Amino acid sequence: MKISEVIDRKSSKEFLEVPKILYRDDPFWVCPLDVEIEGIFNPENNSCFQHGEAIRWTLKNDQDQLVGRIAAFYDRRKEGHFDYPTGGAGFFECIDNQEAANMLFDTAVEWLKSKGMQAMQAPINFGENYNYWGLLVEGFLHQAYAMPYNFPYYQKLFENYGFRNYFEQNSFHKDLSEGWPERQIKFAQFAETRPGYSFEHFSYKHVDKYIHDFVTSYNNIWKGFHENYTPLKHDDVRKIIVEAKMVIDEELIWFAYYERKPVGLVIAFPDINQILAKLKNGKLNLLNKLKLFYYRKRAVTRSRVFIAGVDPEYQSAGVIAAMFYQLIKVIEKRPRHTELELSWVGDYNPRTLTLYNKFDAKQVKRHITYLYLFDPKAPFRRFDNVFEGKLYKDDQTKKS
Numbered sequence: 468m469k470i471s472e473v474i475d476r477k478s479s480k481e482f483l484e485v486p487k488i489l490y491r492d493d494p495f496w497v498c499p500l501d502v503e504i505e506g507i508f509n510p511e512n513n514s515c516f517q518h519g520e521a522i523r524w525t526l527k528n529d530q531d532q533l534v535g536r537i538a539a540f541y542d543r544r545k546e547g548h549f550d551y552p553t554g555g556a557g558f559f560e561c562i563d564n565q566e567a568a569n570m571l572f573d574t575a576v577e578w579l580k581s582k583g584m585q586a587m588q589a590p591i592n593f594g595e596n597y598n599y600w601g602l603l604v605e606g607f608l609h610q611a612y613a614m615p616y617n618f619p620y621y622q623k624l625f626e627n628y629g630f631r632n633y634f635e636q637n638s639f640h641k642d643l644s645e646g647w648p649e650r651q652i653k654f655a656q657f658a659e660t661r662p663g664y665s666f667e668h669f670s671y672k673h674v675d676k677y678i679h680d681f682v683t684s685y686n687n688i689w690k691g692f693h694e695n696y697t698p699l700k701h702d703d704v705r706k707i708i709v710e711a712k713m714v715i716d717e718e719l720i721w722f723a724y725y726e727r728k729p730v731g732l733v734i735a736f737p738d739i740n741q742i743l744a745k746l747k748n749g750k751l752n753l754l755n756k757l758k759l760f761y762y763r764k765r766a767v768t769r770s771r772v773f774i775a776g777v778d779p780e781y782q783s784a785g786v787i788a789a790m791f792y793q794l795i796k797v798i799e800k801r802p803r804h805t806e807l808e809l810s811w812v813g814d815y816n817p818r819t820l821t822l823y824n825k826f827d828a829k830q831v832k833r834h835i836t837y838l839y840l841f842d843p844k845a846p847f848r849r850f851d852n853v854f855e856g857k858l859y860k861d862d863q864t865k866k867s
Contacts (some may be wrong), residue, residue: 468534468567470574473523479505482524483749485536485560489618495609496616497740498749501714504558514703518543520582520751521593523558524574526567535561535568538822539575540593541582544697548640550848551840557599559590560617561624568624572839580841587839589625590615595699597609597773601636601811602836608831610809612740614638615834622835630837634850637820638740638810639828644743647795651825658785665727666793669720671712678704680722680729688776698862714739714763718797719770723777723786731777733790737767738808769806775819787822815851 473482481562483501508523510516519542526535541554556575561568579587592599598613602621610616660667669677678701686698710716723731742762746755755816772794777786798804809828812819823830840847 468526468528468570470526470570473508473525474646478525479523481789482523482536485525485533487749488533489560489562493618495607497584497610497744498747499613500743500746501749501795502751504589504749507599512706513594514700515540515542524571526561526571527839528567533565535559535571537571537575538593539578539587540771541579541584542593542697549588551587551845552583553588553838554579554582554584555591555593555682556587556589557591557593559621561621563618563620563624565624565627569628572628576839576841585609585841587841589630589837590837591836597811601836604833604835606638606832610740611769611810612736612743613773614771614808614810614832619790619864625837628839629843631847632837632849633836635814635833635836636811637830638808638816638832638834638838639714639812639823640830640831641807641826643798643805643807645827648825648827651788652792652795655788655795658789659792661784661789663726664789665707667716667722667724667725668793669715669722670717670799671798674705674708676720677720679706680724681732681734684722684732684776684778685774686730687778690836711736713759716770718719721790721793723781725781725784728853730781731786731790732774733772733787733794734774735765735770735772735794735807738769738771739763739767741766741768768803769802769808771810771837773810775809782818787819791822793824813850 471478473479483504486496487498489833497545503510506512508521515521519540521538521540523538524536525533530533535557537556537699538558539556546552556572561571561572576587590600590602599615601615602625603610603615603617604619604622607619658664681704682699682701690698714737719735719737721733722729739759745762745766746758773856775787798807805827809823810832812823814820838847
């Protein structure tokens with residue numbers, strides 16, 4: 468077998484072809500858009516390149532057939548998030564062969580070592596964690612947009628190599644025909660009427676305001692997950708909002724305010740994987756653009772909640788329930804919608820896990836984010852979000 472770095476147009480195309488070859492007979496796999504994957508590895512599109520690097524490889528067998536691929540990357544802003552300087556690997560695909568997998572993993576490890584890394588998180592995205600993050604180990608069903616899908620044997624390939632479970636991500640599905648628990652609806656109705664609180668959905672008419680509110684809320688919520696949290700920037704969000712305009716449903720994106728201060732958000736998108744499945748090849752040519760436009764209001768029967776969170780200072784006020792109630796009211800006016808996917812929630816986030824269970828959503832998928840320590844004798848510690856708990860207690864002490 469031979470491993471080769473992606474260095475030109477031909478090898479970039481081969482990188483994109485690997486999953487198309489491996490999953491050609493899998494009814495649940497949906498081919499992502501080539502332009503989206505390529506954008507992740509384009510310094511002009513991905514701001515992570517301002518603080519790090521990325522590299523890709525493909526693997527061929529002795530018959531010169533593509534049998535695997537992997538990408539490796541690091542972001543200097545995130546080094547302080549871990550006990551050791553840690554890079555990442557992702558977009559891993561491989562035949563069911565441990566030797567082939569080991570060649571891919573070894574190559575990523577050696578490159579990251581050369582960049583000063585001491586550990587590797589995988590499989591992850593070179594960007595935010597709500598896209599292409601984690602290895603599917605339970606629930607090999609249809610996958611929502613940007614949620615990873617892989618063969619069941621991948622878990623064996625990772626764990627045999629020495630990867631360890633860093634944290635788990637749970638995805639829930641809500642069958643909309645079953646309705647919502649009356650008790651939770653009443654609580655949400657009460658929460659939305661609490662003095663000082665208000666709720667608004669996103670609108671392109673006031674896009675600058677909502678980008679500001681998104682960044683403010685997101686940074687206040689997720690700064691508690693790491694002592695050295697890297698703030699999200701307005702320009703990065705604007706780029707996403709502009710590029711996704713064709714598929715965004717303004718009424719599926721909700722913000723919570725307390726005395727006009729943004730304190731929470733719920734971001735849901737129509738699941739365009741139901742459209743991409745009809746495009747087949749990942750190409751965004753003229754024909755597929757026409758299909759995308761035609762099917763966006765005809766083929767989509769579910770939405771995916773990408774992000775949901777509340778500023779820790781306001782989490783005890785029922786804000787998350789009230790925001791979901793706004794979303795529920797909108798979805799009930801969408802007769803084609805039959806399902807809502809709530810993905811993903813870390814096993815370190817009991818508040819949101821409890822909420823989804825109270826809404827009678829069923830946990831149907833589980834992904835694992837693995838960590839591989841280059842020194843096998845180095846102490847390993849799972850991610851447990853202790854820092855967020857400490858931050859919340861400190862805030863409460865200051866308030867009292």
